[in-house]
């Protein structure tokens with residue numbers, strides 16, 4: 001009887017974000033913030049970059065083998081679904097999803113791709129300018145110099161996406177009257 005009441009109560013919570021996704025998310029926030037803000041000592045910047053790269057690789061694997069809402073198959077929607085979702089969202093009628101929304105899913109992919117691209121450009125710069133890292137001896141100094149600008153531009157585009165991501169999370173939290181950042185801490189959302 002008691003169990004029934006909990007199951008049907010609108011306040012009942014379900015586990016949506018598994019511990020890996022939550023640890024990944026907040027570790028990524030720390031790693032990205034350190035990499036973006038700390039240029040010197042250089043070794044801190046480099047290791048923050050390696051840390052973020054490791055997180056991205058682990059998250060991609062988890063996207064295939066992780067829990068239901070962590071899987072790419074759970075949050076890659078057709079473009080028409082994304083457009084419909086965004087259209088409803090601006091009218092404050094965006095449908096509520098337990099996992100990532102159709103637009104949120106593509107933002108996740110975009111963030112992962114941009115973080116990876118920023119890291120690869122960073123490795124090229126590091127390999128060519130300091131003859132260090134996995135690309136040491138492979139990249140010329142001229143190429144490294146050109147990639148310095150690419151690395152910086154990619155990092156700034158990623159930062160802009162992060163700011164859009166945070167604004168979108170706060171907006172969706174407001175529309176659906178639920179604390180999405182807290183759900184990324186506890187893992188739980190109302191059913």
Ligand code: HEM
Pocket residue numbers: 021024025028029032059070099100101104108111112162165166169180181182184
């Ligand atoms: C304090 C700032 C941040 C807050 C409050 C926040 C909040 C959130 C929330 C609530 C979600 C789940 C969205 C949903 O319900 O669908 C999420 C997902 C995500 N966020 Fe953030 N975020 C922040 C900063 C960042 C930063 C700095 C990055 C990247 C550098 C980032 C990358 C991601 C990624 C990749 C996901 C997908 C998680 C997964 O499925 O593994 N976030 N974020």
